[in-house]
Amino acid sequence: MKMKRIIALAASMVLMASLAGCGSSASASKGSASSGSSDSSSGDSIKIGVLFSSTGSTALVEKTMTDACTMAFDEINAAGGINGRKIEYIHEDYASDPAKCTEKIKKLIEQDGVVATVGCYTSASRQATLPTLKDDDSLLIYPTYTEGEEVHPNVIYVGCMPNQQATDFIPYLMQNVGKKVFLVGSDYVFPKTCNKQAKALIEQNGGEVVGEEYAPLGQTDFSTICNKIKDSGADLVYSTVIGDSNTAFYKAYKQYGLDPAKCPICAIGIDESNLQAIGADYAEGNYASMPYFSTLDTQASKDFVEKYNEKFDDGTVVTVLTESAYSSCYLLAEALKKVDDPTDTDALIKAFAGVEFDAPQGKIKVDEYNHSTWLYSRFAKIHDGKFDIIYSSDEAIRPEPWPAVLYPKYKDTNFMPDWNDPICYPQ
């Protein structure tokens, strides 16, 4: 009897201890991955969240984004920080799971008291943070390219909008490659929204859509689609396939006897890491459009790539996402420099209007009104497993969350509906 009581007591104590850990961890606010400014006291420093997965299905991509943020914040601190105050960055891993993402953004804001967070990769993870950002009045800097048609007051979109990839790219393809276009995409929001715009642009430039196919997300069998492309007599394939499906698509494309010299794949969803996975042989001769390629031949770009490779010698490659995450940190730093009190989110959001940064891709700017970023338009032809840049816009192109080609009514209102309009963002 006595023994049993003791066991019961011991068991309940173990239980308490294991669960109460969450209460005591309030004091230990720094993640182990954040090596930021260990010397400065927390009263002095400005806390910023870095929210990318280091585990789960998208960990590989997000690792380079975390690394880029680490690099940027270390550089900013080394250069004197924000008006004399150091940045303390706190990394959280949301394990590629949107539900975990909600939990982690709350932890960053409510426990760590970050003034803003750089993070999120998939649209699902970004959208999972939105209610929290609104409730807790905080700010997210989102570096991934996105499909647009969403502008949240508490998010700054540093990744490119579809118009920045398509408005120069499609006319070029119409003139130099061919007029008959076959649209291929993953069955997902991003491809479908981008293709809506692509179709309008193709028609405007005298082209013709000869087919449109969507493969389920993550599909690796493209035989049917390749056969349809073959039969359609297309001059080019405009691809919005995303993720790992690309590897299968490019391989099947060549195996089914389609020749990039006659009918190239022109993609807006592939970057250096996809290219590595596809392999030089299968990618040869195809086109891609992105605001930045690591092969960009400017001093800023070369320095950036060199710095990154020196610091993170782990087989990861610099992509547009790396560059964008890096720029996001700097844009945030510039905005923080303009405000007196970093914890004043409204002031910080206002400070973002018109903030500029000399990014590796060139001078970029956050739009004065629609929270998106002015970025360059570039496209490249793949040769020897590298992106050979064949076109760079002269200056950064204006972001159009609701592209004028589809929504002429928003042309005069900064390409977006009113902030109070329910279609502005998922409520």
Added chain:
Amino acid sequence: MKSKLKDFPVNHYIDIALLIFLIFFPLFVKTFRVEMMSRYLCFAIFALSLDLLWGYTGLLSLGHAVLFGMGGYMIGICYQIQNGLPAFMTREGLTQIPWFYIPLKNPIAAAAIGILIPALFAMLLGFFMFSSKIKGVFFTIITLALAQIFSEFIINVQKYTNGFNGLQGVKRFAINGGEQLGKVQYYYIVLAIAVLVFIFCLWLSRSRIGKIATSIRENEARLGFFGYQSSHYKILIYTISGALAGLAGVLYTPATSSITTQDIGVAASTAVVVWIAVGGRGNLTGAVFGALFINWAQSLLSEHFSSYWQLILGGVLLAIIFFIPNGIIGQIIELQRRRTVEGVKIKEQSNANKGAGLWRQIFSR
């Protein structure tokens, strides 16, 4: 065995300690921790539903998150259609809300449907499987396939489900566009429901149905010789389990304010099996403890070791499953039993039990 002991079982001390802890938990922590605990309590209800099926009846389902997801998606859709046609439907060319979504517009109705549909689905599936005498590994494999099919299905009918991105912005039962429930308020509601579910499961496990379920686990053939239709009882337990899993989903979605395909697939289904394996099967406390313990361990480890936490957790889980195959709570109960009843017979029996690895125990049934 338990009825032979006239003493109060040790796991009920743990239940009471846990309940007291959960009642006072919101007083000592930040609100977002309370929100996390609400989520984990929903997982605990989910784990209880699987414990009835696996722990008591011996039917290991690797697709239980399907039933959880059905509940969750009903509430998710309910809040998507509050302000007219959601963007993902417009994008896919729908011009009005599909007729089968109309009843979901009321959150209370959606919650009821979210419990009913998984229960019906489980009943139907149970009917086909159990009346054709599918058991053991085959049941497990079918449920595993089901989980994969279901998440693919949700991803591919994005016209109706928003596919991979899932449903976001779910409110904590705001009715008729009114204010949603407070975070702490919602926590206590979830806690109260969790306690009721726990008591219900306790009652069920001690009732005649529960005893028959245990008999199915121990020796289904012999039960048949006594004239019981074991398939009827299996269908009944599966249906109840489905309803509870649906309930867990219904409560979970407002707690996270979103539901995505990550919450309903194979990974989510196996996670709950791990929680129960770690906590201990067939004693309810183990399911609750396992769900809370592992989820907190995940969150806290990932806060402190943001790149290695899964490795650490994996090591701990392997150690628990290897060294204490009964699970943590199972082992505590076992210890008490050994101390209380000093009979040689019991000792022999427990040694025999200990010898069998977890996987042997699962698949030998």
